[in-house]
Amino acid sequence: MTFVLDGAHLTCEQVDRAAHGSGIALGSTARAQAAWRMAGLLNGPVYGRTTGVGANKDVETEDTGLDLLRSHAGGAGPTIEAFRARATLVVRLNQLLAGGSGVDPALLPVLTAAVNLGLTPPIRTYGAIGTGDLTALATTALCLLGELPWTRPSDTVRIEAPAGDTRNPPTEAETRTGTGTEAGTGDTRSWERAEGGPPGTRPGDPVPRFALASVDALPFISSGAATLADAALACHRLGVLLSAATAVAARSFRAIDASLEPLSPVVQRGAEQTEVAAGLRALVGSTSPRRVQDPYGYRAFPQVHGAVLDALGRAERTITEEMNAAPENPLIAGGRAWHNGNFHSARVALALDALRAALVQTATLSAARLATLNDPAHTGLLPFLAERPGLSGVMILEYVAHSALAELRHLAAPVTLGGAVLSLGTEDHASFTPQAARSALAAAEPLEIVLACELVASVRALRQRGLPCDLPLDPAMRDRPLDADLDAARGLLPGLAP
Template identity: 60%
Template structure:
C-alpha cells in the first residue's frame, strides 16, 4: 500500500479521497511546527480565548480547567451518522492542519490520529451540527473518543482503541477547525473531477452517434477565445471523435457549445480545488499560536469555500443540461437516421424512458445548486453574527455526484444504443447500472 505522509503543506483533494477510502497508509510527518506552537502555548500569559476563557458569548468569562466540559457540551449532532469514509477524511484533514502548526495542541496526539485513520477507527459523527464557522460538534465528538468517554466506531478486526489524554487547555484548540467541511469538499472535488473527465468520453459517443460536426472543436476556434478549460475539452474531444463529412451546417448547442460549457465547469472546479487545498494546508486556528503570541482572528471563516462551491454546483447544472439536450437529440430521427427514440420498430418506445430518468436527476441537480451564501446566522447572544455555510455547500456538492452520474449514464446508454443498433423494448435498468459502474471505475464514491 502506498503511503501518504502529511506535513501540513502538501495535502491534496486526491490525497484526502485516497485516505478516506483506505487506499493509502497515512503517516504523520515532521512535527516541528506543531511542537513549536505547543511550547509557545504553554508559556502564554494573559487571557487567551478558549484556553483561559469561555467561548462564544462567554469569551470574557475566566474559566479554569473547563476544557473537557467544553467538549462534552459541544459533542452534539443530529441526523444520520456520517459514513466512515467521510469521518476518516475529517481525521486526515485535522491531522494535516495540526502539523501545519498554529493550534498549540500537544503533538503527541498526532501519531494517535494517524493510527485511528489506518486502523479503521472513526468517531460517531452526525450529519447536522455546523454552519461553516468550525466543525465543533464533529471534532468535540472526536476528542471525547480520544479521551475514552465516547466509543469509536470500530473496524471489523479487533484492534486497540486510539486513546489520548487530551489536556483541558487543548480542548478548544483541537476542535477549532473546519476539518469535516473541508473533507467533504475535497472528496466532492475529486469525484466530480473524475465524472467531468468521464463526461467527455460520453459526449464523444453522442457526437459520433449523431454525426455531429467537429468544426466547433477546431484549434482555431479555441485560440480565438482562449479559456483553458474550453481548450482542454476541445482537444480531448478531437482525439476521441473522428467524424465524417458534417451532416449539418450547425448542430444543436448540446454539441456545438459543449467545449465552452463543459470547459467552464472545469475552470470553476479548478478554482474550487485551489481554494480547498489552500485551506487543507493552512493554519485556520483561532487563536493562532505564532511566534511568541496568540493571535485572535477569523481564519476559521469559510466564505472562500462556500463561494467556490456555490459556483461549482451552479456550473455543474449547466453541463448536465447540455447532457440532457444531447440525449433528446439522440431520440430524434433527424439526427440519428433511425426511428424515434432509437426504437426497433415504428411505434415502439425504445429508449424514451431515459429522458424521464435524466430529467428527474437534472431536477435534483438544480435543487442542489441553490446557493447557500445568500443566507447567514446570528448566534451566541449576537457575538457570532455571520456564517459562511460552507458545510452545506460542500455537503450539497457531494450529493450532486449521484444525479450527475445518472445524467451521464442515460446519455451513455442512448449513445451506445444508437451506435450498436436498436433492440426490442426491454427494461433498461441493467443498462443504466452497467453505465453507472463504468463511470465509477476506478474510484468508489
C-alpha cells in the same frame, strides 16, 4: 498505498484515497511541537484557554476545556458515512501538522493510529454552519478521551499498516498499561486493550486513546475539517465524472455525425475551453456532418464544459489551500496568540456554490444531447432508438435524466445567501459551507446518472448505425427494463476518464 502527511501537501485525491482505506504516515511534527511549546509560555487572556468561548469570551475560566468538548458534541441526525468521518480525521491531522494550534503533538500519532486502524468517530450530520465543525471535532475528542466509542468499519474493509512506518507498534505489555512511544520523537501514545469493552471494539484490539488537556480542547476543535473533507471528496469524484463527460459526449458526436467545426482551435478562447475542445476533438476523430450547425448540446460543449472545469479547478485550489493551512483561533505564532477569523470558510462556500451551479449547466447539455439521440432527424434511426416501429426503445432515459437533473438543480441552490446571528450576537455571520460541501458531494450521484443515460443511448445509436463501440453494455435492442444498463454505464464512467 500509504502516503505521508506533512501539513503542506495534502490533495483532494489523497483525501479520497485515505477515506477509502489508504494508510497514512506522519511526516515532521516540528511545527506542531513549536506551537505547543510556544503556547505553554503564553501570558494574559487567551481565547478558549484562559477564557470561555463565544459570548463567554470575556469570562476568565480555568480547566473548563473538557466541559467545552462535552457541551459541543451535541450534533443531530444520522451519523455520517465512515469514509467521510475518516477523511475528516485526515484533514484535521494535516492541519495540526501545519502548526499554529498549540495542541499537544503527542496527540498526532494517536490520531494517525485511529485512521490506520479504520476507527472513526460517530459524527452526526447536523451541527455546523461554516464557522468551524465544532460538533464533529468535539465528538472526535470524546472518542480520544474514551468517553464515546469509536466506530469500527465493516469486516469487508481491510486497513493495511502503512508501508515503511517507523513507529513501534504497542507491545502486549504497553497495551495493558496504556502506553507506547513513537520511535524517534519521545511522544507518548495511549492505548486501551478492548476486553469486551466499549461498543465498536472487539476483544484483543488496541484502541487509541489520548488524555487531552483542558487547554487542548478548543485548539483541537477550532477547524472546519469535516467540511473540507466533504469538499475534497466531492471535488475528486466530480473531477472524475467531468473528465468522463467528455468521453460520453464524444460518443454522441459520432452517433449523430455532429460537426467538429465548433471544436476547431480557431474559435476557442480561454485555457479550459481550448483544452476541452482539443480533448473532445481527439476522442471523436472524424465525422460526416449532416447539418450546417448542430444544437447547443454539441456546438456549445467547449464553452459550457470549459466553464465547469474552471469552477472545479478554482474550488479544488481553494480547498487544497485550506487543508494545508492552520485555521486556528487563536493562532499560536511569532511568540503570541493571534485572535482571528481564519476558521471562517466563506471562500470555500462561494467556490462550491459556483461549482454546483456549473454542474447544472453541463448536465443540461448532456440531457439535450440525449434528446437528439432519440430524434430520427438527428440519427436517421427509429424514434427512441427502438428495435422496430411503435416500440419505446430508450424513451424512458429522458425521464430518468431529467429526474436526476431536477435533483442537481435543487442541490445547486446557493447557501451563501443565508445568514445567522448566534451566541448572544457575538457570532454574527455564517457561510453555511458545510451545507455547500454536503450538496457538492451529493451532486455526484445525479450527475453520474445523467451521463449514464446519455452513454447508454449513444452506445445504442452507434451499434444501430454499425459504428465501432467497444463498451461492454448489453447489445439487446428489444424493449426491456434499462436499470441494469444504467447501473453498468455508471460503473464504466470512471474508466472513461483519461
